[in-house]
Amino acid sequence: MIRRCFQVARLGLHRALPGAPCVLPRLNLTSASGSSADSLVSRFCPEKTDFQDYALPNASWSPDMLSLYQDFMEKTKASGWVKVPSFKSNREHIHGLKLPSSLAVPSDKSNGRLFTRCIQVEGQGYEYVIFFHPAKKKSVCLFQPGPYLEGPPGFAHGGSLAAMVDETFAKTAYLAGEGLFTFSLNIRFKNLIPVGSLVVLNVDVEKIEDQKIYISCIAQTRDQETVYAKSSAVFLQLQLEEESPQ
Template identity: 35%
Template sequence: MARGFGRVFSGVKRLVTLSVMWSMKHPIYSVSLRRPPARSMAGFSLPFSKPHDFSLPNPAWSPEMLQLYNHYNGMCDVETEGGEKKEGKWVRIPGYNRILKYATGGVYISKMIQSKARLFTRNIREPGAGFEYALFVNRKEQKCVGIWQLGHLLEGPPGHVHGGAIATTIDTVTGCLASLSGAVMTANLNINYRSPIQLGSTVVMESVVDKKEGRKTFVSCKVTSPDGTKLHTEATALFLSIDISQLILGR
């Protein structure tokens, strides 16, 4: 058994060594293997800084975007002056610059690339140029609301948002809702585009869980104007619950 463990360890060590050598030959794709500098706060040394929440208001947000954000955020959990927590109807989901936690090959490989991994919806750092959004979920009613402002770098038809970018936003909102009960992966996404979305405009995405059958979760979604009078897109999605170990082992 010890001999078998030694072979596994040697294999992992060789894989990491080869990956480092490849990164040295291809610096454009290389990532830093050094631990981030420690941050000091109130006398304590922190090895890693807290991830940045991209779903908080910034100067690029339109008045409509900010108004909708304040509306739903006002119905979230709050802490009173006395330190007590007052439960709200909705919960805001942070838009972190998520690091990669799982990768084929295990934790050794994920540690090497996690410093560069980002959510697809956060691959544009310029405020207002790409995806600006905030997500709110209602566990009791099995609903998720996404407030989106889609920037000029997401153009498809002249002056309007690319259909693929709209599909990304729908997959994000419906997937967020489906994953409340555990890890899931998209199995099917069916979209009907009703009317185009102008670049820079704000839209509201409302999704709800229609039913669950074993590993399957069925979710529907509507994309409308902020006042709900104009329907832009309708969609249905099917998600399958997954075992995280399957991702790690690459099965």
């Protein structure tokens, strides 16, 4: 008998024993037509949707952020970059996404909200937009922290940058190779980020091997003169396996 399943090592989900592998069934992506980068992007970045896209300019965006956004929008026309929409919930991102029953938890869909979209007032929390390049397997996130993210007076809380890095990693890992779960995340802070300033997160997929996606990030100013943080992460890739007949 051939059993088709996903095996994610040492994930620690589904009440797995310490050190034991965790076996997950394949995610149900009903609109999937292969796992190429193009098909993933088309599922994740629908041309038409009734959901509000929060990754669009508003009055709170600084001139610097708006200018760089417009530069990248030009690149989407000819240079292979894709603007990644950002809805209020990950339920709304991927058409046809259904988690395995073993991971399903009761929740009120109307109250579910992506962490980085939990602040409704424009400019007060996470203002950001992510651009992804399928061929190069890299992303650029434009991030402007608002006053609700303040840590030291006048500066963004380090945790807000860590959350933004992880969110950009997650989107990149999924689009680059169906990575879905953060396995490890490391970040080294270099400088404080003034509230309301532009942070550019340059994210690269370093390699994909052994069901893991290795990613790195440099968060810096637009002119690259100031580095705010350097980070790396490993995401678990859900990969179909077949077991030999018993």
